Amino acid sequence: xxxxxxxxxxxxxxxxxxxxxxxxxxxxxxxxxxxxxxxxxxxxxxxxxxxxxxxxxxxxxxxxxxxxxxxxxxxxxxxxxxxxxxxxxxxxxxxxxxxxxxxxxxxxxxxxxxxxxxxxxxxxxxxxxxxxxxxxxxxxxxxxxxxxxxxxxxxxxxxxxxxxxxxxxxxxxxxxxxxxxxxxxxxxxxxxxxxxxxxxxxxxxxxxxxxxxxxxxxxxxxxxxxxxxxxxxxxxxxxxxxxxxxxxxxxxxxxxxxxxxxxxxxxxxxxxxxxxxxxxxxxxxxxxxxxxxxxxxxxxxxxxxxxxxxxxxxxxxxxxxxxxxxxxxxxxxxxxxxxxxxxxxxxxxxxxxxxxxxxxxxxxxxxxxxxxxxxxxxxxxxxxxxxxxxxxxxxxxxxxxxxxxxxxxxxxxxxxxxxxxxxxxxxxxxxxxxxxxxxxxxxxxxxxxxxxxxxxxxxxxxxxxxxxxxxxxxxx
Amino acid sequence: xxxxxxxxxxxxxxxxxxxxxxxxxxxxxxxxxxxxxxxxxxxxxxxxxxxxxxxxxxxxxxxxxxxxxxxxxxxxxxxxxxxxxxxxxxxxxxxxxxxxxxxxxxxxxxxxxxxxxxxxxxxxxxxxxxxxxxxxxxxxxxxxxxxxxxxxxxxxxxxxxxxxxxxxxxxxxxxxxxxxxxxxxxxxxxxxxxxxxxxxxxxxxxxxxxxxxxxxxxxxxxxxxxxxxxxxxxxxxxxxxxxxxxxxxxxxxxxxx
Ligand code: SF4
Numbered sequence: 001x002x003x004x005x006x007x008x009x010x011x012x013x014x015x016x017x018x019x020x021x022x023x024x025x026x027x028x029x030x031x032x033x034x035x036x037x038x039x040x041x042x043x044x045x046x047x048x049x050x051x052x053x054x055x056x057x058x059x060x061x062x063x064x065x066x067x068x069x070x071x072x073x074x075x076x077x078x079x080x081x082x083x084x085x086x087x088x089x090x091x092x093x094x095x096x097x098x099x100x101x102x103x104x105x106x107x108x109x110x111x112x113x114x115x116x117x118x119x120x121x122x123x124x125x126x127x128x129x130x131x132x133x134x135x136x137x138x139x140x141x142x143x144x145x146x147x148x149x150x151x152x153x154x155x156x157x158x159x160x161x162x163x164x165x166x167x168x169x170x171x172x173x174x175x176x177x178x179x180x181x182x183x184x185x186x187x188x189x190x191x192x193x194x195x196x197x198x199x200x201x202x203x204x205x206x207x208x209x210x211x212x213x214x215x216x217x218x219x220x221x222x223x224x225x226x227x228x229x230x231x232x233x234x235x236x237x238x239x240x241x242x243x244x245x246x247x248x249x250x251x252x253x254x255x256x257x258x259x260x261x262x263x264x265x266x267x268x269x270x271x272x273x274x275x276x277x278x279x280x281x282x283x284x285x286x287x288x289x290x291x292x293x294x295x296x297x298x299x300x301x302x303x304x305x306x307x308x309x310x311x312x313x314x315x316x317x318x319x320x321x322x323x324x325x326x327x328x329x330x331x332x333x334x335x336x337x338x339x340x341x342x343x344x345x346x347x348x349x350x351x352x353x354x355x356x357x358x359x360x361x362x363x364x365x366x367x368x369x370x371x372x373x374x375x376x377x378x379x380x381x382x383x384x385x386x387x388x389x390x391x392x393x394x395x396x397x398x399x400x401x402x403x404x405x406x407x408x409x410x411x412x413x414x415x416x417x418x419x420x421x422x423x424x425x426x427x428x429x430x431x432x433x434x435x436x437x438x439x440x441x442x443x444x445x446x447x448x449x450x451x452x453x454x455x456x457x458x459x460x461x462x463x464x465x466x467x468x469x470x471x472x473x474x475x476x
Numbered sequence: 477x478x479x480x481x482x483x484x485x486x487x488x489x490x491x492x493x494x495x496x497x498x499x500x501x502x503x504x505x506x507x508x509x510x511x512x513x514x515x516x517x518x519x520x521x522x523x524x525x526x527x528x529x530x531x532x533x534x535x536x537x538x539x540x541x542x543x544x545x546x547x548x549x550x551x552x553x554x555x556x557x558x559x560x561x562x563x564x565x566x567x568x569x570x571x572x573x574x575x576x577x578x579x580x581x582x583x584x585x586x587x588x589x590x591x592x593x594x595x596x597x598x599x600x601x602x603x604x605x606x607x608x609x610x611x612x613x614x615x616x617x618x619x620x621x622x623x624x625x626x627x628x629x630x631x632x633x634x635x636x637x638x639x640x641x642x643x644x645x646x647x648x649x650x651x652x653x654x655x656x657x658x659x660x661x662x663x664x665x666x667x668x669x670x671x672x673x674x675x676x677x678x679x680x681x682x683x684x685x686x687x688x689x690x691x692x693x694x695x696x697x698x699x700x701x702x703x704x705x706x707x708x709x710x711x712x713x714x715x716x717x718x719x720x721x722x723x724x725x726x727x728x729x730x731x732x733x
Binding site for chain 1: 534664700
């Protein structure tokens with residue numbers, strides 16, 4: 001077993017899991033931008049969630065104080081994370097659970113597959129979980145002959161469609177009803193061939209498909225929304241109830257949890273259980289909140305394993321500005337308000353964490369060089385910061401990470417030259433005159449070379465005025 | 477009041493009319509405007525593109541140039557945001573605590589135009605006349621970094637002859653974002669398209685904003701569309717008066733005859 005916080009914090013390993021972009025964001029974004037159906041689906045979905053969420057947030061008179069409280073609890077948690085994790089470990093162990101420490105995705109996958117094999121199972125049912133998506137657990141299980149079955153409806157759609165999730169909360173947000181019907185007809189063995197694309201009919205088909213799995217599978221794998229250090233209690237919140245089936249029916253329950261999900265006390269949960277549903281699904285309360293502490297003889301799973309996952313989180317924690325990203329409670333509010341996400345879709349971000357939080361979290365977990373275009377995948381409009389229920393200053397982290405990203409040499413030279421010129425008013429005035437005289441740009445800037453041609457592909461540059469302000473002032 | 481003008485590099489070079497209007501307006505309201513000529517740029521582009529170390533010399537210059545003034549105004553929400561929120565960050569990053577606290581002080585006395593008028597000079601009716609149908613784009617940085625709220629709209633509502641048209645999805649970003657418009661040109665263009673659609677839906681003949689960069693972006697798009705909608709800086713609207721309008725018309729008549 002490896003303990004976290006020993007030695008140098010390392011970033012998430014390559015070749016396993018889903019945190020790295022296959023190609024730079026601008027190129028990947030082009031596919032989403034060119035798909036009008038996807039953009040309609042996304043615009044419709046995000047506008048609906050935004051309106052719902054806005055309405056229920058407006059009902060809470062102390063929303064801003066709640067946000068501040070959530071932010072304060074998280075800051076306190078991060079400041080004493082090692083201590084809280086040890087407290088959690090002791091409490092879980094005392095309650096009859098077993099705690100495993102996984103330094104990265106490779107180790108976490110090894111631990112989980114080992115536990116499933118030891119339980120003698122060749123199939124596991126899964127509760128929707130970002131952590132297991134992050135480490136590529138399904139692929140690791142399949143590689144050793146274990147079949148993972150996703151039980152969250154949207155996650156199931158993604159799994160059956162051999163697709164990738166594109167949203168934290170609604171992984172199949174990019175699919176419409178007709179596409180889902182197609183997938184079910186193709187992939188569900190006993191599905192009614194007369195299946196329609198009514199949401200209720202589709203949900204019922206998924207339920208029938210899953211029922212047999214629920215009743216016959218002995219091992220379940222979940223993530224966790226929260227873990228309470230003082231009592232060793234784990235919590236999962238969800239809307240469908242399928243998660244609760246997984247958490248209560250099997251004999252063995254394995255939970256994979258990012259180390260940042262711990263909260264100090266039971267009372268701290270109160271804050272997040274108010275913030276999370278309103279910010280994320282626009283509900284006042286989560287329909288299903290499941291909590292469990294170790295094992296209870298004769299009731300629920302009789303073996304419980306908690307895998308504490310680092311996978312780059314210690315490295316994030318070591319960065320004073322960036323560590324705020326670990327405050328994230330995965331509500332997805334920032335995705336739903338982000339104008340970039342709305343137009344490109346989640347696949348453009350190349351990681352299981354899309355949208356604004358993905359743009360700051362993924363490059364930190366992998367090291368900025370491995371996701372260098374993501375910090376630039378934002379216009380810095382700040383809508384994410386306003387929406388975030390725990391007040392993560394995403395724009396500031398983006399700017400901070402840009403400073404650490406590798407820079408194109410020509411850009412760096414141009415930036416240095418511009419700064420030098422702007423620090424010398426005489427040179428600066430000369431440059432202003434030169435810009436006007438040379439008219440290199442051609443009429444309305446249409447003749448600019450790449451990368452500036454990106455601007456003039458769709459917009460005109462203003463005609464340079466006959467006189468700069470400072471010339472006018474000097475003559476006045 | 478004696479007010480120092482931070483013109484911003486963009487207004488100085490490409491949109492001097494916005495800066496001249498700021499001067500005209502403040503002088504008409506009885507204030508003295510000074511223009512410290514050693515100023516250049518706030519370094520926002522450098523910081524936002526990932527070059528805070530290059531921006532440091534610009535922060536030092538800005539602090540040196542504007543330290544002597546009690547009140548500073550800039551006709552740009554994002555540049556005020558940069559001065560108020562980024563300068564201290566750049567200084568701290570470089571380990572210069574003294575510079576950071578001086579930058580913070582200057583940040584506290586640097587205002588975007590609508591803030592200066594409403595909060596400091598306590599005026600919402602500046603005596604302007606602008607007989608056009610106008611829609612207002614609030615700009616992300618004014619809205620979210622500075623929290624100017626409805627101050628620009630209050631100023632516009634007091635302008636005689638002006639018909640204010642509400643902009644649908646006003647708070648959505650226009651997609652400029654500095655180098656974002658170049659680095660992610662396709663996404664930026666998609667955002668701009670929606671902004672223009674909303675501007676056109678208002679049937680306004682003028683789209684106004686308090687930030688030259690957003691105006692350059694929206695204006696550049698509208699110009700390419702030949703949409704017939706002008707982009708105008710808030711300062712230019714507030715600086716217009718009935719006298720000027722009459723003089724302008726008179727001059728045009730004389731030219732024609
Ligand atoms: S960053 Fe904030 S808004 Fe975005 S998913 Fe995390 S908690 Fe939600």
